[in-house]
Amino acid sequence: MTVSLKSIIEGLLFVSDIPLTPAKISNVTDGVSKDRVQKTLDELVAEYEELNRAFVLTYVAGGYQFRSRAELSSYILQLKKKAPARISRAALETLAVIAYRQPVLRAEIEKIRGVDVGGTLKTLLEKDLIRIVGRKDLPGRPMLYGTTKKFLEIFGLPSLEALPTLEEMDSMGMNTDEGRLF
Secondary structure, three states: OOOOHHHHHHHHHHHOOOOEOHHHHHHHOOOOOHHHHHHHHHHHHHHHHHHOOOEEEEEEOOEEEEEEOHHHHHHHHHHHOOOOOOOOHHHHHHHHHHHHHOOEEHHHHHHHHOOOOHHHHHHHHHOOOEEEEEEOOOOOOOEEEEEOHHHHHHOOOOOHHHOOOHHHHHHOOOOOOOOOOO
C-alpha cells in the first residue's frame, strides 16, 4: 500500500509538538520539493476549514500546526480542569514592549515602562517567551532581548509582522494614548 504525501504530512503534523515548516517536512519526506509540500499544506488547510471539524491546520510561528478551534476552549479547559496559563499585566506590558521594539535593551524597556523589569524579564525568559538575541556594543555589553517562536505560537501569530499596528489597536478600542509601546 502506498501512503499519500497528504497522509504523511498529516501524520508528521499530528505527532509534532512544534509547528513544522515546509522545509522541515521536505527534509523528512526524502526530498519532496518544498513547493509540493506547500501546495499539499494549502490543500489541507482548506480541507480542514471546509470540514468545520474541531481542529484546524494553522500557519503559526513560521510553520504549520494542528490547533483546536477557539470556540471550543471552554470545553477543553473544563475537561482538563485547569485554568489557562496566566501572565501578569507587568509581564504582558514588558512582553509587548519587547515584541514591538526588539531587539531592545533592559534600560530601554525600563525607560518605557517606568519601572524595574529585572524580575519580569527573568519570568519571561523562564517561560521561553523571550530570549537574549545578542549584546549591544556599549560599555558593559548589555543584553538585547527579543521574542521567541513560542511567543508566536502562544499568541497565534504567523510572524512578528502580524502584530497589530497602533492604528489597528486604536480601532479595536485599545488605549494606546499612554505611548507605552512606541
